[in-house]
Amino acid sequence: MAVKVLVVDDSSFFRRRVSEIINADPRMEVIDSAVNGKEAVEKTAQLKPDVVTMDVEMPVLDGISAVRQIMAQTPTPILMFSSLTHDGAKATLDALEAGALDFLPKKFEDIARNREEATSLLQQRVLEIARKRPLLRRATRPASTSGTGQTASPAGGVRTPARPASRPAVGTSSSSKAPARFTATGKRYQVMAIGTSTGGPVALQKVLTKLPANFPLPIILIQHMPATFTSAFAQRLNGLSKITVVEAKDGDTLKPGHAYLAPGGMQMMIDGRPGAARLKILDGGERMNYKPCVDVTFGSAAKIYGDKVLSMVLTGMGADGREGARMLKSAGATIWAQDEESCVVYGMPQAVAKAGISSEDLPLERIAERILVELNLK
Structure with missing residues (x-):
């Protein structure tokens, strides 16, 4: 039909x-x-x-x-x-x-x-x-x-009211895959990276607004979004979150408790070394399908931080993030994927999960909880 x-x-x-x-x-x-x-x-x-x-x-x-x-x-x-x-x-x-x-x-x-x-x-x-x-x-x-x-x-x-009580909770899940209680793996991290596309603005808001002001890691955000949108989106997230959220600029140093949103139409890479890393904002590239591209940023994170990356692939169309996540996994990093039921589009997380790259598939409503447990903040 x-x-x-x-x-x-x-x-x-x-x-x-x-x-x-x-x-x-x-x-x-x-x-x-x-x-x-x-x-x-x-x-x-x-x-x-x-x-x-x-x-x-x-x-x-x-x-x-x-x-x-x-x-x-x-x-x-x-x-x-x-x-x-x-x-x-x-x-x-x-x-x-x-x-x-x-x-x-x-x-x-x-x-x-x-x-x-x-x-x-x-x-x-x-x-x-x-x-x-x-x-x-x-x-x-x-x-x-x-x-x-x-x-x-x-x-x-x-x-009408901004959040009517009757509004269905799109992007939520009571997935039976997630355990009643999470357990930390004991790994140590130096940066967190999140890639997403369709459905990402709401998903990122749900995750970031639950993080405490003293969050111990810098956060790299890659959201498929037009250039004129990323500044407004970063401002919105910053106003709603306890952490600091900014649209990334070339030369930004990575600071704990700060989230850096890749500018639309550009590519964001990490350069330098752990503890003194900076962001490089480059031309999007005519041949690139995604600007920004999750694969590009994840790949650079793997090169600089190796196994010290906590990364997530959230809701989105296509398969961007799969190859970057593969590089992260090869370096020993941790990759989680959003579960199918809570995604607006189960494309990007599915690509990572089907390739056997993600170690956990998580409902959106519990991703922040899982992060806090993993970092011993809960």
Whole structure:
């Protein structure tokens, strides 16, 4: 059965463009469209699509508020479209926190070299997040649809509470694979490295916000994200976390309790020696599929730190991180992977797990706990 898609945008041109791309794939069909957030909420409840594509800025009810209401009333996988600006980045991150699963820029040429690549990317993203619909629907709890607790949004319309009690916990798991209690391996570490892609912004937030201010290691973060998004994302994480989170800059020295987010469009490598290591921020490279690339950063960490790296591969599409994790394992480092149930897309962690590289597969909600136990902080 074809994946049913509801397309939401106040631009008739963009609705038509997205619809044409989706309908070009026989595995999907656009069942209807909406011109504002209010229509989107109503039509999602009525038509129960498998996926909703959603614009951020719309009249009557903005996209972020619409996401919150949909996730509270009729939980559905949502793909956001936004502008590649600082404000667009902040709004997109708000939408992801509200429950949207993924995002793409409205200008497809910003992420694709040609029309065919852009078409394939959009189709692939819709199909991937559609797989999460059964999990979202299982997590549904009765929700109130009254206006109680709503406040006016800056953009006008209605804004629901930031974390409605009825919102399903996407990216959580009660996986039976994880033990009731973790045990430290006794290894000693000098750096922690985390690589992720689709679903990563929410996953990183869940992990980093649970770490204490006195966290003893520097942390390297590689998140597939456009260049204009990483600064806003680092600022958000820094504001929510007890540790310090910054967008990495060339020459940064690695300090305990600091997390360094690789800049979008660039590559991040570690240079020097343990105890005096610095970051090198390099041009992304025309031939590289990912900018930043987890393999590149993990590989440099293996070279500098050897077995003293605690690394994780979290939710994401594709297999980036597998070869870098292989290098880390060859050096004796520790590699964990997020488990399938708690991933938005079980691509990157699956690649690591299937290759026999990861030593543990962990539910997202317990990764921070596992880190604290491993470092004897709990």
